[in-house]
Amino acid sequence: MEPFKNISSIITPLDKVNVDTDQIVPKQFLKLVQKSGFGKFLFFNWRYDEAENKKPDFVLNDSKYDGSKILISGDNFGCGSSREHAVWALKDYGFSVIIAPSFADIFFSNCFKNGLLPISLDEKLVELLQKETDPISIDLEKQFIKTPSQEIHFDIDSHMKKILLEGLDDIAQTFQYEDKITEFEKNSKIPSVL
């Protein structure tokens, strides 16, 4: 995984609550067997009509947000299905940061496996940022968001921060505990399936 770099970008405001992963990537695109190329399916049913023409009123189709790396949305972002395809699509489209008042648990955890930074902020601050039209910058190391008018601190778990900053391979990390896993298995009372 690529280490997370500080970014500066305008914000794409998606003014909805409970954005579920079925909307982020609809089911018809889950049949691919690779991780790449999901960006074109992001918010597909909101972005395109039945004839696959762009819907002009959807925020991603507004050219002023082209190249934006930050998506901001409402409460409980990423709820529903566990599909990691949702994170792959957001990342492949070009987003590096998602800001929302809260995130669904599985989506939140999937973000860190793919170098996508989810920031949860107080609802009032999210509302304020929804209206911000100038570029903002995000510093993960120092944990702040800088807008033209203010600096906003955000919280993040120190372990998760390290994973993003160093682009760590989760599995290689875990293999350092190989002996502990083996020891656990020796004492486990739950038998094999077969």
Added chain:
Amino acid sequence: MGKTLFEKIWESHVVVEKPHNPSLIYVDRHLVHEVTSPQAFDGLRMNNRKVRRPDLTIATMDHNVPTNDRSLPILDQTSAIQIQTLEKNCKDFEITLFDINSPDQGIVHVIGPQLGITLPGSTIVCGDSHTSTHGAFGALALGIGTSDVEHVLASQTIWLEKPKPFEIKVEGKRKNPHAVTAKDIVLSIIKNIGTGGGTGTVIEYRGEGIEDLSMEQRMTICNMSIEAGARAGLIAPDEKTFEYLRGRKYTPKNYESLVEEWREHLKTDNDATFEKQFTLHIDDIAPQVSWGTNPGMTCDVTESVPFPDEFAQGDPNQKKSAEKALSYMDLKPGTPIEDIKIDRVFIGSCTNARLEDLIEASKVVRGQKISPYVRAMVVPGSQMVKKQAEEMGLDKIFIDANFEWREAGCSMCLGMNPDILSPGERCASTSNRNFEGRQGTGGRTHLVSPVMAAAAAIKGHFVDVRKMDLN
């Protein structure tokens, strides 16, 4: 201080623990299906890693499989490739697979318990959010993403932040348990606590209203924990649990000695504390029907479609979201639920496609015909459920009423196979999600119980199933 059931299972599976960090948790059972696993196996190959415990890993194909004639080739090429990919991956990594022709094939959350793979006190993961179903057996069962699937395949462990215990008490007795079902209990819970009400928690369902339920009904409850945002949902095992798992295909040889231990340890201590609590009284609850685009947007069948203001209770975001939902669902506030006409009926999914669900629905259907304006299908949760139902003659009851009787799979719950709604079609569905486009782009889903779905199929619109004779 006492401990909750969740805390006991958690503590007995910690491999590595460091303060202020996620813990490394051992996984006893890993269930794999075709949609969320191909990229995980690819990751193993790229890094020359193998599957640590093939003997704790079980695979089946359920999301993509067609539910019509199994002897026909799969016409959708991308589905066919995904299914073949799982076959190849299981062969290469020596994992037991219940393939499309296996008598044990079915929705992964239906076959786990049926085969005795799901065990009390164990940890179970699967790349599927409805893994919470297995919590009905007193297991800690979690849905995970594909990166974690790869991590578990490689290490048989997973890094987890410890969720907080959430007690949901279900008190009282339903007056008509054939008409007011487990589905209505869980929809009532979600309606009250909201789709994010369980975020960051593991729910333990307790109380008389839960103890009274059969194992299959408990699975319906735990299945929908994720629709309240919970990491998992569980129910302490009791004699019903132990009896259900006795003598199944993969029930462990030392089962009785395990039961003795589970009976003693797998319960929440009297002096344990929960971080969050909610109580639902079920004496007077009605059958539920969802009217919106998330499972929290649900009301009694006797009510009318709510006005956004009334639903939002002062929250402007909720108001906007209700307006949008009503527009997507093409519903006018104030319309009685019983006046809503439907085009399709789907009885199926990991929520409601077990034998008991089909038995109960068949009681509504027996000797009747579905409305000529409705297309209805029954998709059993597994090939084993299908076989058992056919042995009881349930297939005949449904077919005589003009239902389609299908092969096992996830089918129209998420419409990855050919079973989908056309744009604008309205469906009474026993599944778990009424999200926009979930059952087909532009399709409109109303979540209901199997008996409510069956009743709607016959009348052509929603009807309070308590008015029908179910004996």
